[in-house]
Amino acid sequence: MSEDLATIDVPDAVRRYLRAHTAGDLPGAAATFTPDATVTDDGGTHQGISAITDWLGRTSTEYTYTTTLVGAEREDADRCTVTQHLEGDFPGGTVDLHYRFTLDQGLISRLDIAP
Structure with a gap:
C-alpha cells in the first residue's frame, strides 16, 4: 500500500528532508540535518553537513530511479522509520x-x- 507524504506521521524535519530530496533540492535536504549529523x-x-551534502549530490546523480513511499512508523517523538520502494x-x-x-x-x- 502506497502512502502520501502529507498523511504520514513523521517529524517535520523528516517530511522536509523527503520533499527536498525528491525535488532534487540538495541545500534544502542538507538543511534538515544537525551540524554534526551522521548518515550511513x-x-x-x-558525518557533518559538508560530507552529507557531498553524499546527497552523489546519490542524486549516480543512478536514475523513482521512489514510492510504502509507509512510515514513528517509534517516539525523535525516532521514525520511512520505507520507500525504489526502481x-x-x-x-x-x-x-x-x-x-x-x-x-x-x-x-x-x-x-x-x-
Missing part, C-alpha cells in the same frame, strides 16, 4: 529501503538507510 548508506558513513538503473533494479531517522532538537542527527 550503502556501506559508507558520512531504477542501479544493480538489482528494485529495492525496498528503510530510512531510520533520529532527531535532536527538531533536526535529523542520524539517518541509517538499509534494505
Whole structure:
C-alpha cells in the first residue's frame, strides 16, 4: 500500500528532508540535518553537513530511479522509520529501503538507510 507524504506521521524535519530530496533540492535536504549529523548508506558513513551534502549530490546523480513511499512508523517523538520502494538503473533494479531517522532538537542527527 502506497502512502502520501502529507498523511504520514513523521517529524517535520523528516517530511522536509523527503520533499527536498525528491525535488532534487540538495541545500534544502542538507538543511534538515544537525551540524554534526551522521548518515550511513550503502556501506559508507558520512558525518557533518559538508560530507552529507557531498553524499546527497552523489546519490542524486549516480543512478536514475523513482521512489514510492510504502509507509512510515514513528517509534517516539525523535525516532521514525520511512520505507520507500525504489526502481531504477542501479544493480538489482528494485529495492525496498528503510530510512531510520533520529532527531535532536527538531533536526535529523542520524539517518541509517538499509534494505
